[in-house]
Amino acid sequence: MPHVVVKLYSGKSERHKQALAQAIMDAVTSTLNCGEESVSVGIEDVQPKNWTEQVYGPDIIGKPDTIYKKPGYGPL
Template sequence: MPHVIVKLWPGKSEQQKQQLSDEITKAVTNILGYGKGSVSVGIEIVQPSAWVRDVYHPDIRDKWDTLYQRPGYDPSYL
């Protein structure tokens, strides 16, 4: 029962968010063999001013060893 949460800055259209959700769902079902009904995708909008505090520290820095794709940006520039 995979649940995927995507956190991103504001500014993407509903169409872009739906397309991203559809593609994530498709990848999960194809790669992991789950049915579409077993997959859920959430999209959370995070203001740029809150990114380091609300996303980078708890979800990236503090879980570095669990990341399969690591960011290439320096959070001190955000």
């Protein structure tokens, strides 16, 4: 039962978010060999000025063992 949460800069259209959620769901079902009914995808908008405090610090720096693809940038 994977649940994927994506945090991204605010401003992306609903069309982009739907396409991203579909692509993630496709990748998860293919990679984990599970059905669509097992997958949920949440997308959270984050204001750019809040990225370091709300995402980079707690989710990237604060949980290093969970990061499988590190970002190519430092704190903003």
